[in-house]
Every structure is written in structure tokens, then in C-alpha cells.
Amino acid sequence: xxxxxxxxxxxxxxxxxxxxxxxxxxxxxxxxxxxxxxxxxxxxxxxxxxxxxxxxxxxxxxxxxxxxxxxxxxxxxxxxxxxxxxxxxxxxxxxxxxxxxxxxxxxxxxxxxxxxxxxxxxxxxxxxxxxxxxxxxxxxxxxxxxxxxxxxxxxxxxxxxxxxxxxxxxxxxxxxxxxxxxxxxxxxxxxxxxxxxxxxxxxxxxxxxxxxxxxxxxxxxxxxxxxxxxxxxxxxxxxxxxxxxxxxxxxxxxxxxxxxxxxxxxxxxxxxxxxxxxxxxxxxxxxxxxxxxxxxxxxxxxxxxxxxxxxxxxxxxxxxxxxxxxxxxxxxxxxxxxxxxxxxxxxxxxxxxxxxxxxxxxxxxxxxxxxxxxxxxxxxxxxxxxxxxxxxxxxxxxxxxxxxxxxxxxxxxxxxxxxxxxxxxxxxxxxxxxxxxxxxxxxxxxxxxxxxxxxxxxxxxxxxxxxxxxxxxxxxxxxxxxxxxxxxxxxxxxxxxxxxxxxxxxxxxxxxxxxxxxxxxxxxxx
Numbered sequence: 309x310x311x312x313x314x315x316x317x318x319x320x321x322x323x324x325x326x327x328x329x330x331x332x333x334x335x336x337x338x339x340x341x342x343x344x345x346x347x348x349x350x351x352x353x354x355x356x357x358x359x360x361x362x363x364x365x366x367x368x369x370x371x372x373x374x375x376x377x378x379x380x381x382x383x384x385x386x387x388x389x390x391x392x393x394x395x396x397x398x399x400x401x402x403x404x405x406x407x408x409x410x411x412x413x414x415x416x417x418x419x420x421x422x423x424x425x426x427x428x429x430x431x432x433x434x435x436x437x438x439x440x441x442x443x444x445x446x447x448x449x450x451x452x453x454x455x456x457x458x459x460x461x462x463x464x465x466x467x468x469x470x471x472x473x474x475x476x477x478x479x480x481x482x483x484x485x486x487x488x489x490x491x492x493x494x495x496x497x498x499x500x501x502x503x504x505x506x507x508x509x510x511x512x513x514x515x516x517x518x519x520x521x522x523x524x525x526x527x528x529x530x531x532x533x534x535x536x537x538x539x540x541x542x543x544x545x546x547x548x549x550x551x552x553x554x555x556x557x558x559x560x561x562x563x564x565x566x567x568x569x570x571x572x573x574x575x576x577x578x579x580x581x582x583x584x585x586x587x588x589x590x591x592x593x594x595x596x597x598x599x600x601x602x603x604x605x606x607x608x609x610x611x612x613x614x615x616x617x618x619x620x621x622x623x624x625x626x627x628x629x630x631x632x633x634x635x636x637x638x639x640x641x642x643x644x645x646x647x648x649x650x651x652x653x654x655x656x657x658x659x660x661x662x663x664x665x666x667x668x669x670x671x672x673x674x675x676x677x678x679x680x681x682x683x684x685x686x687x688x689x690x691x692x693x694x695x696x697x698x699x700x701x702x703x704x705x706x707x708x709x710x711x712x713x714x715x716x717x718x719x720x721x722x723x724x725x726x727x728x729x730x731x732x733x734x735x736x737x738x739x740x741x742x743x744x745x746x747x748x749x750x751x752x753x754x755x756x757x758x759x760x761x762x763x764x765x766x767x768x769x770x771x772x773x774x775x776x777x778x779x780x781x782x783x784x785x786x787x788x789x790x791x792x793x794x795x796x797x798x799x800x801x802x803x804x805x806x807x808x809x810x811x812x813x814x815x816x817x818x819x820x821x822x823x824x825x826x827x828x829x830x831x832x833x834x
Contacts, residue, residue: 310393310497312343315522316350317357318507323347328526330496333399333640333647333675343496346523351533357518358457358486359539364516366454366484370818373482374424376513380473381416383505384409390501394467397495399640399675404603405468412468415475415765419482422788428452429795431811431822435833436802446802449812452795454484456541459534461555462492462499463546464642465606471495472502472522475765475786476544476569483794485542486519490534493526494643500524528554535559535568542794545570546608546785549698549776556779569793570779571772573698574726575612576760577719579747581732581740584757585621592731593628596704599759601636604677605702606646609727609760612698614706615686615715626706629681630666633702638668638676641701647675653699654680661688662695665706677701686714690721712740719746724774724781727753727760752777752784 313322324347329338346354384390394405422428429451436447458480462471469475477487491499503522510519523530535543535558543559545552545568552570559568580592599611616622641647658664661684668678679702686709689695695705709715719728728751730737730744737744737756748754752773763771763786771786772778778785783793800808810817814833821828 310341310389310500312341312496312500312524314344314346314350314524315500315503315507315520316354317518317521318511321350323350326526328493328496330397330494331643332396333643334673336674339396339497341497343493343524343526345525345527346530348533351523351530351537354488354518354521354523355457355534355537355539358488358521361486361516361518362454362456365486365519368484368515370423370426372513373484374420376509376515377416377420377423377478377482379509379513380506381413381420383509384413384473384502387501387505390498393497393501394495397498398467398642400603400642408466408468411765412473415469415478416473418765418788419478419791422791423482425820426811426818427821428788428791429811429820430797431820433812433822433824433833435825448799448801449803449808450797450799451809451811452792453798455794455796456485457539458485458487458542458544458794459540460487460489461531461543461545461547462489462495464492464494464646465608466546467492467495467498468502470546472499473506475790476546479790480542480544480794481519483791485794488521488523488534488540490523490525490531493524496524531555532558536562538562538564541566543568543570544785544793547572549573552779553776567793568779569783569785571608571726571785572776572778574608574773574777575696575698576609576725576727576729577613577615577722577747578611578729578731578760579715579719579743580614580616580622580625581730581736582617582619582621583733583736584731585616585619585625587733588731589621589624590628593625594632595759597629597632597636599761600681600704601633601679601702602761604639604641605679606642606700607761609763611729611760612704614704615709615718616706617709617712617715622708626665626683629706633679633681634666634668636679638672638678640673640675641677644675646700647677650677650699650701650703653697653701654703656694656697657682657699657703657705659692661685661692662705679703681706683708686710686718690714690718696723712743716743716746719743719750722750724777725751726771726773726777727751727755729755729758729760731757750774752781
């Protein structure tokens with residue numbers, strides 16, 4: 309049941325004076341529940357509770373953390389109000405809601421499996437060689453440990469998978485870090501329901517009070533206060549470049565700077581090679597019409613930029629794309645503000661040198677987006693940086709290059725991106741190797757003959773990329789390796805075996821994979 313209150317640990321609280329409601333973009337009216345924004349006292353209490361919880365939570369076994377994470381998944385599946393609330397607050401259809409819930413549950417169970425097994429701590433052991441000359445070698449052992457309380461910002465476009473119990477929260481809890489969620493104001497009800505599931509799971513599995521809190525916020529004040537708090541040790545964010553960079557700067561200005569792992573903007577360039585287009589122009593255009601409009605373009609991996617060399621194949625692709633995109637019925641965007649920003653983005657792109665290929669012109673309901681594709685010359689794209697900006701919605705710009713060299717130059721001048729796609733015949737990858745290498749240098753995920761929309765949750769996924777796609781291209785926001793964001797390595801030198809963490813003891817009581825004297829092993833030492 310939705311109360312509109314904050315969760316400070318397991319306690320409900322509504323001491324603040326700022327109130328707000330969520331919005332149903334399909335009905336174009338406010339939802340019924342009123343939410344109370346957390347005030348400064350509640351923020352301080354939540355962080356202090358998280359700090360105290362960390363003292364115990366960091367030492368909880370992998371098996372117990374796995375029990376907690378699996379219990380969260382079970383409790384989310386038990387929330388009868390969740391799917392209707394999700395739909396009312398996002399305008400997204402039931403199938404999307406159920407699918408995203410499934411992904412959220414899968415993420416939680418994946419991290420449960422990871423920490424139950426235990427090898428994720430990356431234990432490294434170099435045993436002593438006391439008779440080594442000219443100097444003896446001391447015993448050294450290293451493993452990853454959690455960094456402390458983490459603040460997670462809910463994402464507007466994924467009310468479940470990137471929000472309250474999404475990948476950031478799941479990975480932080482798996483690492484042993486308490487979490488404080490700043491709920492996204494567009495889906496505060498969904499966030500409260502999921503928070504109730506996490507709190508229930510924490511109580512059922514005996515987790516320390518304060519291991520999780522959920523704070524409402526309709527503006528930036530709560531987030532700013534959380535990031536500046538000296539007992540917060542890391543931040544997870546999915547959203548705009550402007551928002552992510554602001555948090556990054558705030559964290560860097562602290563007396564003790566902390567990491568901000570922000571996944572931000574991306575136009576996800578798609579490169580069309582000539583021979584591929586000659587054979588597949590029409591089918592590729594149909595595929596990309598669907599990808600551009602999937603979820604009304606409200607994905608961070610939406611293909612917003614398509615690059616090709618002038619040819620009959622490119623002309624066919626452009627004309628077919630223009631036709632196909634008009635056959636797709638528009639859908640609601642997440643919120644009037646997002647639809648408004650989409651319109652501003654389109655206005656920015658509607659320049660004299662940019663030719664509109666097609667735009668959906670029929671009447672639509674309030675908050676529904678009209679998809680659009682446009683085209684521009686490679687020369688104009690190179691000199692006009694405004695055309696490089698992301699338009700969050702069902703929009704894509706096709707750039708017509710005069711040569712492979714110009715295409716290569718454009719890729720070299722792009723900002724960092726989450727994904728880069730190559731539509732090519734097999735021989736074209738080697739024929740245009742410099743283009744492939746240039747694209748690889750600008751992206752986190754390189755796709756061959758596919759679409760960027762769709763982010764598989766698995767160990768090999770890299771969801772991140774060079775700035776401004778993310779604030780640290782060495783890490784992923786999706787998959788079990790995202791746990792590495794919330795830990796730091798520590799070495800034990802010449803430490804008594806019985807006082808070492810279990811992961812580093814000679815007997816290997818957890819039976820994890822360790823690198824012992826540079827060889828992977830589950831064996832005991834000695």
C-alpha cells in the first residue's frame with residue numbers, strides 16, 4: 309500500500325513540508341497519491357543509519373547476502389500493486405512492466421549467485437619466500453572490500469531495472485554496501501512499493517537496520533545533500549549528461565572526493581558499409597525504423613546517429629526508413645516534461661542544412677511523441693557540433709558522407725558513446741579496419757549486424773563508455789561485473805592466518821577460486 313512517506317531504514321517518515329504527486333501521461337492527469345519530500349533531518353538520519361549498518365553489513369557472509377537478495381526478488385514478485393502503479397506512473401504498457409520486473413528479479417538473483425559462490429572478491433595470494441636472495445619475500449594477500457554507504461538515483465526511463473532495486477542497488481548490496489535511494493519523482497509510488505519489498509526482505513533475513521532507505525524528492529535538494537554528506541562513499545546515477553556531470557562535480561569538490569558512476573547521454577552511432585547496403589538496404593531500414601521507435605526512443609541505447617557513404621544503397625535505405633517509420637503508431641512518453649524536452653530537441657535539429665526525411669504528422673494524444681528521421685551532409689555534421697547532441701526520443705539523423713575517409717573523420721570527432729554498430733559484410737570489417745578501430749575507441753560496446761537497443765544482463769556485457777557516455781569507462785552499469793564499482797582492494801602483509809578474512813586463509817574455507825602464486829586454484833595452501 310502506498311503511503312507517500314519516506315523509508316528511513318524500516319521506519320516510515322514524512323516530516324518535510326514539500327509535497328508532490330506523480331503523473332499519468334496516458335490520462336494526462338495527476339495520480340492520486342501525495343508524496344512528501346525528505347527534509348534535511350530525515351536525510352541525516354538515513355545516512356547515519358546506513359553508516360552504522362555498514363559496520364555490520366560489510367562482514368555478513370556471501371551466503372547471507374544471497375539469501376537477502378533472493379528474498380528481495382521474492383517480495384517484489386509478491387507486490388500486487390506494482391504493475392498497475394508502474395503503468396500509471398510511466399505510461400508504459402503492461403508487457404513492458406512485466407518484462408522489466410523480470411529483469412529486475414533476474415539481476416537480484418544473479419548477484420545472489422555471485423556472492424554465494426564468493427570468488428568475485430578476486431583473492432590474490434603471494435606466499436612468502438623467506439630464503440629468497442638478495443632479499444626475503446614477505447607474504448602478501450589481497451582482496452576486494454566494500455567502500456561504504458552508496459546513494460542510488462532512480463532513473464526516469466526504467467522505473468524498476470535502473471531504479472530502487474535495480475542494478476546499482478543490487479550490486480551495491482551484493483558488495484556489502486548499504487544503499488540510500490533517491491526515488492525518481494516520476495515514479496515515486498513504484499519506488500515506495502519496491503522499497504517496501506526490500507525492507508521486508510531485510511527484516512526476514514536479519515539484515516542490520518539502515519541497510520536500505522528510500523527518500524522522496526521532487527527537486528535537486530535531496531540529491532545534493534546526499535552526495536555532499538561525508539558518510540556517503542559512492543554514487544550511482546542513470547540520466548542526463550547535465551545531471552550526471554553536476555553530481556560528479558559535487559562529489560569531486562568534497563573534502564573527501566568520492567566516485568560517481570554515472571551513465572549519461574549517447575547517440576549510439578550506426579555505420580552502414582557500402583557492400584552491406586547494396587544487398588540489405590531495405591531490410592536494414594525496416595529493422596532500424598523499429599529500433600528508433602522502440603519504447604518511443606526512451607532508451608539510452610537508441611540509435612540516434614546513422615552514418616553512410618553516398619550511394620544508391622544509402623538512398624534506398626533513407627527512403628525506406630522514411631516510409632517505414634510512418635507505419636509505426638506513436639506511443640506516450642514517460643512524462644509531459646520528457647515530451648516537451650523531445651520537442652525542444654527536434655527544434656534544435658530542424659536547421660536549414662538538415663533535411664527532414666519524414667515526420668509523423670497525424671494527430672496524437674497529449675504526451676505522445678511524433679517520430680522523426682532527418683538527414684545531413686557529412687561536411688555539415690563535422691562543422692556543426694549541435695547536430696552531435698542527443699535527442700531523447702524517437703529521432704535519428706542520417707549523415708551522408710562523401711567518402712570512407714570523411715566517415716572515419718566523423719567517427720574520430722564523436723564524443724564517447726555507449727554503443728557503436730557496424731552493418732557490414734564480413735570482408736568489410738577487415739577492408740575498413742581503421743573505421744572499425746576508430747569506432748571501438750569511442751564506444752563501450754561494439755555491435756556487428758544488429759541493433760543497439762536491448763542490453764543483455766550477463767557477465768560479458770559492458771554498459772558504459774568513454775565520457776560523456778559514462779564517468780568512468782572502465783566499469784559497467786549492467787551485469788555482475790558492476791559490483792566492482794562499490795569495492796576497493798586491500799592488501800594484508802605478513803598477517804596471522806587465523807586473523808585473515810576467510811577468503812585469504814590458507815585452508816580456503818569458502819572454497820573460492822583464488823590466484824595463488826600467479827595460478828588460479830581452489831586448493832588449500834600448505
